[in-house]
Structures are given as structure tokens and as C-alpha cells.
Amino acid sequence: MIKPKAKIQDVAAVAGVGVATVDRVLNKRPGVRQQTVARVEAALRQLNYRPDIHAARLAKGRNLRLAFVIPRGHNTFMDLLLDEVHNTAERMLHERCFIDVLFVEAFDGASVAATLNGLSEQDWDGVAVVVPDAQLVREAIDACVARGLKLVTLVSDLPSSARQHFVGIDNIAAGRVAGRLLGRFNAGRSGRIALIAGSMVLRDHMERYMGCEQVLRAEFPALTALPVIEGRDDAETTAAVARDLLLNHPDIVGIYNMGAGNRGLIRELKAARQPGQVVTIAHELTPHARQALLEGTYDAILCQDPAHEVRSAVRILQALCEDGAIVRNQERIRIEIFLKDNLP
Amino acid sequence: MIKPKAKIQDVAAVAGVGVATVDRVLNKRPGVRQQTVARVEAALRQLNYRPDIHAARLAKGRNLRLAFVIPRGHNTFMDLLLDEVHNTAERMLHERCFIDVLFVEAFDGASVAATLNGLSEQDWDGVAVVVPDAQLVREAIDACVARGLKLVTLVSDLPSSARQHFVGIDNIAAGRVAGRLLGRFNAGRSGRIALIAGSMVLRDHMERYMGCEQVLRAEFPALTALPVIEGRDDAETTAAVARDLLLNHPDIVGIYNMGAGNRGLIRELKAARQPGQVVTIAHELTPHARQALLEGTYDAILCQDPAHEVRSAVRILQALCEDGAIVRNQERIRIEIFLKDNLP
DNA sequence: CAAAATTTGATGTGCGAACATCAAATTTTG
């Protein structure tokens, strides 16, 4: 039942070669005949050999160096993300892995690109980066990867770049969920749905919009979406656009806030409507949003767990750097749906 | 910024003692004066020393032995759980951790208790167990823990026992979510809600019932719950009770299946009603449930990710056995809510 | 066929901690 784990010696014995040769094959060192390589690989497979990760990490003694590139002082969600990077950095210090945070300006592709271009493959092994959708950024990412850095995008993706992985939710699906909840919570009623984004140049907001619009059109014809308003992910701007909306459209029965700025929206909602009158869905479980959900101002909150995202980014970068295995399902970032009943 | 990780030598130097003494303190070996212990501990804290886990695991050379105690051939969810135990066992084999599965009879407290009592602390370090709620089981758990085994309950809890941890969802919250979705998806309508459990001796089903009933009573007075029916977590029995329900209660507007046996329920629903006529909520994303959700027979599925639960149980047992740290948030099992839009 | 080039094996070192042993230093006790 329990097979003792094979070690290099065992592999060498089975392959009929010396341990040094097995070592050469395992670490892709030169100077081994192709036919010998084949023999060793057969033995590896036969014994299902995997290096003992603890011994390996100890022997290499190498410290992984990871950089997190994050917008500075952007919004509450980013603050949560940042906190978690620090927590994780603290923990990972004890596992031979250093994590530093590099700040960039929010919404500013040039700033992100400049930071990425400044990352030398001498100093860093991997990067996790929150990116705006811009050509400049795409090129900087591709350059990083070409230099040999491992790179994952975080929260917002840039699929056409050479990034090795994306750590975040499926935003189209999130939008669809929002659309369906708006539709079903309004069962029977008809009216208008207001959509608020941070900025439509943010890919994640754009995708949420697409998903929501799709579902509303296809399955809830009694509800029609108003044109998307931009709140700049900022409480004051969001408050202003929300006030306009609520004043000018008495027939609004639902609101989907795809971006940040929850504080502003909540304030205006409370001022303008009775609780429960407008079905409202928002993103990210910030303290204000949480409170609004409990009070009934919000009806549901869609959420990505920033802590999970950070841990996942680190695990994936580790795996990429040390060619370990990635456990797919473990790295699936969930679209969490919070009602007032299942708050953590 | 980056402090090089402290090693035992550093601690010894700071404390002004030899490495052997630090080692004695770290591993709680006897023969050190209290005052020296204090000096060493001060140094440990000052340097924020943590043993290098890779070196430690390598040196100990000990293999963790974990047992998963799981009901045999119970239902699809348990099958998924079992699959994942095997996957994880395969992966953990390479990390000095052996995992075995012990089968017990479903619903059978005596069988579980006997199995637990058979686990010697010589052969095992930790146990994860899916328990029915029975006094016999509680005693067996307490005995295990008293023997020095680390023990976590899985999926279904027994809070009054001495188990070190529970790995699973908050079932009361899950029930509340179900209640709210039933209420809101039925916005305006009034009628009866059918509740189906596997068995009310299962704590998780009982708790779901409580949560759901709570919310319905408090917030959706137009909906009244019928008495709970037991489907034995089995497709045929569930089909039979569902058929009865649907025949005898034309005023049913919602169904909450708190247990397994989805296949039976789906079959009867399709036979008796138009899709969309009865709001239906069920648990666990099995292939049949998934299909039903896509087709509109089900309206939402509440779910606990068995893969996450298994990984979490292993991590927690590891931490308990090697007195490592537990990352709380990472081990929080989420109540996942699936609509047809966010299926993985 | 001999010389040159390539492959291979044996061997050693270090990673950081766990654990063991023994001698030296210190404290306690009679």
C-alpha cells in the first residue's frame, strides 16, 4: 500500500547508471548521451520519482524574489489586497521567498510599463501585476517574460500578452450573475437598470458590463439597461453620477455598480430611496459595502477574495519558477456571492 | 528591507549560549535551567526566529500519517470527496505525508466509532472524519484526541466533542441563504415551500433546516414551510417523497433539497411541473444537479468545494502535528452559490 | 590504431535543523 518514496539512488540503480548521471538528467546538465537520458527517464517514470521538495529547496538555498506591482492609494479593495501582500510576505519570509511591493499610479499605463521595464531578471524571479489595458503595458509584459521573468496578471487581465497566468475572477460570468440577480429579485417588475463602472478602459469593468447586458437582454426583457456611467472608482464622483441617475430616472428598479466608490453610491441611495425599492448589486466586500448589505441598502455583493488572490499568485509564481505543479482547482478564484446571510 | 533569515547559530550568538542549548529549548528537551530558557526565548523573539521548514522536515525524516474516515458508496458528493482524497494523497506522497482512506457504513455511528477506536497513535498522526451525530461517536473522538491523535471533523461537525477543528461550511448560514433566495426569487408570490432532508439526525441537514426556516418566518411571511420530509440521501427515496409532495400540494412555489438524492428530485420535478414554476434550490454540484441548473429545473445550487475541504483538512492536520501556523482565511470553506452563469 | 573528444562514475561539500554523545563547566548538596 505505502511505497517508500524513491530517491536518486533508487533511480540510478534501476537505470543502471551512476547517481551523477541521474543528477545530470534531472537538472538538464549537458554531457549525457541521448540513449542514456532515455534510460534514466524510463526509470524516473517507472518509479514515479519526484525530487523531495524540502531537500531540493534546502540544497538550492536560493531565495525566490517576487515583486507585486500595485496601484497606490487607489481604493479600499486595493488596500485590502495590499494588506494581504504584506501578510503573505511575512509568512513567506520563513519559506525562502522574499516579496516586495512596487507602487504605481492608478489608471496610468505608462507608470506600470516603466516599473515593469525597470525589473531586471538579475534582481527578480517573478512578478504579479495589476494592469490597465494599454498597448504600452502589453509590451512591457512581453519584455519581462522575454527577459525570463515569470509574470502573472492580478485582478485585471491582459489575455493577449505573454503573461503566464491570470489570477482573478471571470468577470463576464460575474456580470452575468449580477444580471440574473437583478432580473430575479425584480421578478415580474419592469423598469430600468442603472450601470456604473469605474472606467470602461478597465478590462474587468468592461467585461462585467458585457455579461450583465447579455443576460438582461436575453432573459429579462422587462428590464432595460441605461447607458453605462463612469464613477472613476471614487466615492465622490460615484456619488455625483448616482445622484443624477436617481433624480432623472424615477423608473430605476435596479443598480449594478461594477466598480468601486461604494461609499458614494450608498450615501445617495439612502438619501433618495426607501430601502428595498431599488435592487442593488455591487462588488467587493469593503466595510461600507458590508454594512449596506446588512442594512438592506445593498441586495447582494459579488466578491473576489483578495487574500486568496495573493496566495494564489505567490503559489503560481513559485510553481513557475521552480517548475512545480499547479493545482488548477486550488487556484480557481471564485466569484463569491454574499447575501446578508452568509457574510464571513 | 530584507532581513536575512535567522538560523540557530544566530539565536545562539544573540542569547550567548551554544547551539545545543538553543536546540534543547526549541525541541523542549530537558536539562536547561529556567533562566537560560528565558534568555533563549528572548533571543528567539528578538530575531523572530522560525525554523526553516524545509530543513526541519528533511531532518525529522518523519512521515506524517493521516487517515480519512469516509462513508462507503454513500452518494455522489462523497464520491467527489473520495476522489479528491486520492488526488491529494498522490500529491502529498511527495511531501512526506501518507494518506489512507478508511471506509465506514453511512449513517452508522457504531461503525464510525469502531473505526476511530481502532486507530492507534502508534500508526497515525492525524484523522479527518465525516461523522454522524451520535454519543458513541463523540466518545470515540474524545478518546482519539486523548490518545494524542489530531482530529478534524469534515463536512459535518460535532462541536461538543474534543475535535481540534471543523472543516466545512456554516450550514445554518447555508440554510439562510437558501431561504432568502426562495423568498426573493418568489418576490410577491405566496405559497408553500417544501423541505427535503437526507435525515434529520445529520447535523448539517438539521442546521440547514433551521437557517432556512428562520429566514422564511422572519422575512417572507407569504411563504410557509411544509414539514420536513426525509429522502435518505438516496435518489429513489427522494423521488418517492418528491412525487408525493408535488401531487398533494399544488400550491408549492419552492423546494429546498437539503440533502443528496438530486437525481430523484430532478426526475419528479420534470415530470410534474413546467420548468420555472417552482423555485428549486439544492446542494452540491454533482453532474446531475449541474445539468438541472443549466436546464432551468434548478434555480440555484449551494455548494461546498470538496477539493478545498480535503486540502484544508490536510493542511490543518499538518499544522497541528508539526505545530505550524494555520492561515485562518485560507481554511474558511465558502458557501458557494452557483447560478447557471457562474458554473466552473 | 592511436589520439582526441565525449560520457560516465565516484566522491565530496553544503544547505539548516534534529538528534545523540561526551566532556567540561557550573551549581547543588552533604
Place this chain on the structure above:
DNA sequence: CAAAATTTGATGTTCGCACATCAAATTTTG
């Protein structure tokens, strides 16, 4: 104060692997 008991330090071994070196064996080449 000396003998006994307790604490302490120095040292060595082990875990499994990565990496390096050198000599021996094999193959290739002219």
C-alpha cells in the same frame, strides 16, 4: 569544601538533493 548532580558546549551524523571536480571508461575521429 569536596563529591554528586545538573547544565552547558562542542562536535558529529543524518536527511535528500544540488552542484562541482576529477579520474576512468567509452566513443569518435583522423
